Structures are given as structure tokens and as C-alpha cells.
Amino acid sequence: MGKTQAQDRIRRKVLFCHPGLPQEPGSLAQSSAAQTGASATVSAVSDWTCPVCGRVFTTKTGLGVHKRRAHPEVANAEAAPNMVKRRWRDEELALMARTEARLLEETGRCTKADLLQSLSGFERTLEAIKGKRRCGEYKRLVQECRQKSRTNPTQEQPSA
Numbered sequence: 654m655g656k657t658q659a660q661d662r663i664r665r666k667v668l669f670c671h672p673g674l675p676q677e678p679g680s681l682a683q684s685s686a687a688q689t690g691a692s693a694t695v696s697a698v699s700d701w702t703c704p705v706c707g708r709v710f711t712t713k714t715g716l717g718v719h720k721r722r723a724h725p726e727v728a729n730a731e732a733a734p735n736m737v738k739r740r741w742r743d744e745e746l747a748l749m750a751r752t753e754a755r756l757l758e759e760t761g762r763c764t765k766a767d768l769l770q771s772l773s774g775f776e777r778t779l780e781a782i783k784g785k786r787r788c789g790e791y792k793r794l795v796q797e798c799r800q801k802s803r804t805n806p807t808q809e810q811p812s813a
């Protein structure tokens with residue numbers, strides 16, 4: 654009983670002397686900060702799983718260090734995905750043209766942002782899409798797709 658009162662007095666004194674220093678050892682503020690930190694760590698555990706080998710890490714940094722050490726190729730690709738300028742594959746171009754044709758049919762407009770949104774998982778930047786849309790081959794593909802969808806409506810969109 655007397656002991657608790659003594660601790661309270663010390664706490665109050667510490668807080669009084671250092672109101673702007675919640676990290677002061679032994680202060681109430683510090684123990685609550687430590688608890689917050691602990692619970693945040695617990696909830697984040699499942700977030701840092703190595704996608705390559707499945708090892709689980711308690712911190713993002715820990716996972717990052719592991720990935721750089723154990724899977725350097727993966728770490729590099731993730732660090733700079735936009736630095737890798739891949740050539741456009743025919744399927745990619747065709748898919749983008751089909752999507753543009755569909756958006757134009759459905760909504761009457763198609764911006765590069767609309768395209769990117771419709772092409773989920775499409776690993777191209779807005780700039781890359783913008784550049785491709787200027788290219789003649791792509792424009793021809795879009796025209797082709799639009800003609801096809803007019804003469805032969807696709808099964809993908811059941812019309813009411």
C-alpha cells in the first residue's frame with residue numbers, strides 16, 4: 654500500500670519534471686508506449702511472410718534483409734519494378750486493344766487511366782500505355798476489335 658503510493662509519487666514527479674519526455678525511464682507514459690509497440694508487432698507478424706520461401710518475419714526490415722540475402726533477384730525486381738523495361742508482348746497489346754474497344758463501346762470514352770484500371774495486374778505504367786496508344790499498330794488493333802464486336806457481339810457481356 655505504502656509502496657504503491659511511493660511509486661505514484663515518483664511517477665508524478667517524473668512527469669512533472671519532464672512533461673515533454675514520455676520516454677523517461679519508469680514513467681507511466683513509457684510503459685503504455687511499450688505496450689502499444691508490442692501489440693503492433695503482434696498484429697504485423699502475419700504481414701511479413703517471404704513470398705518466395707514462406708518464412709515469417711516479425712518486422713518488414715527483417716523480411717527485407719532476408720529477401721536481399723536469400724532471393725536477390727526477387728528483391729531487386731521489387732525494389733525497382735518500373736526500371737525493368739520489358740518489350741510489349743503481342744498478347745499484351747491485343748489485350749489492351751480489346752479492353753479499349755470494350756470501354757469505348759460501353760462508355761463511349763477511354764482514357765489511359767480507364768485502361769489501366771480495367772487491366773488489373775497489367776504491369777505497365779501510365780506513360781507506357783500512353784506511348785503505345787500513339788502507335789499505329791495499336792490503333793489498328795483497336796479498330797479491328799471494335800469492328801469484330803459490332804458484327805459479332807462477344808459472349809463476355811450478356812446484354813439485357
Ligand SMILES: [Zn+2]
Pocket residue numbers: 703704705706707708719720723724
Ligand atoms: Zn525467402
